[in-house]
Amino acid sequence: MALGDAYATLASLKSYMGVTTASDDTELQDALDSVSREIERHCNRQFNKTTTAYARVFIPDMCGWAAVDDLHTTTDLVVETDANADGTYGTTWAAADYQLEPLNGIVDGQTGWPFYKIRSIKAKRFPVTGQEATLRVTAQWGWDAVPEPVRQACLILASETYNLRQAPFGVAGSDDFGVIRVRDNKMAAAKLARYCRYRILVG
Known part of the structure; x- marks a missing residue:
């Protein structure tokens, strides 16, 4: 996966959630993309890679x-x-x-x-x-492969993000997919804990 890609595929999220139709594919992909960036902010690192130096x-x-x-x-x-x-x-x-x-x-x-x-x-x-x-x-920056716990955390958070957006008293109708934070989900936070690092000074 290239830098900027989601850490789990749309197909894997649909399988995880038991979704069999394509009607919500765009929203599901948006959730994956959003939580992938949130994982990066939480961990202070990216887990995809470049193949050009x-x-x-x-x-x-x-x-x-x-x-x-x-x-x-x-x-x-x-x-x-x-x-x-x-x-x-x-x-x-x-x-x-x-x-x-x-x-x-x-x-x-x-x-x-x-x-x-x-x-x-x-x-x-x-x-x-x-x-x-x-x-x-x-x-060539990044990880050779996305760690499995990171992929699992992405699925957990993307599912929660999507479900909250559909909830009548949640954030239904909102376009803000940044509502979910890693720290709010103990299971996802636990899976990501070993991958967090301090910010480094980079230009």
Whole structure:
């Protein structure tokens, strides 16, 4: 799935809800799209992926390692730093200069995680100014595959969003599919808890 896609398909939502007609497909898809963006806001990360590398810049807060957005492959990966904080990324790091983490893409015994930390393992250091984006990373961003708990949370929240919109005393007639929040649904929040991260400084 590409960045911006919903984290569950329309077909899977209809199966989950027992819907057999196509009359409400547009509203169901709207619910999927809306809660997918809400999941991203709740977790501070995106779970789809790009297959073309492009650059993003970051503000390191430590010289020995830097938090970056999730990246799912080392293909086309380029790490550059701006030593003078002048907007010129003149230092390109060799693969031997850094280590991507989590190691082996494993967190708490679960495989399939992307890399989200770059650690310096030799002489190079990340320039830290506290304000300037001195790190530029070119990568294929996102997760290789949407984690199953994220997909399940998307179905739970999309179903609830759709049903509330149909309720006579809920938000019936409203076009606001942002009413449902992840924190309001304990089951969805529990499924997403391990995937939440702090906001990182990205440009």
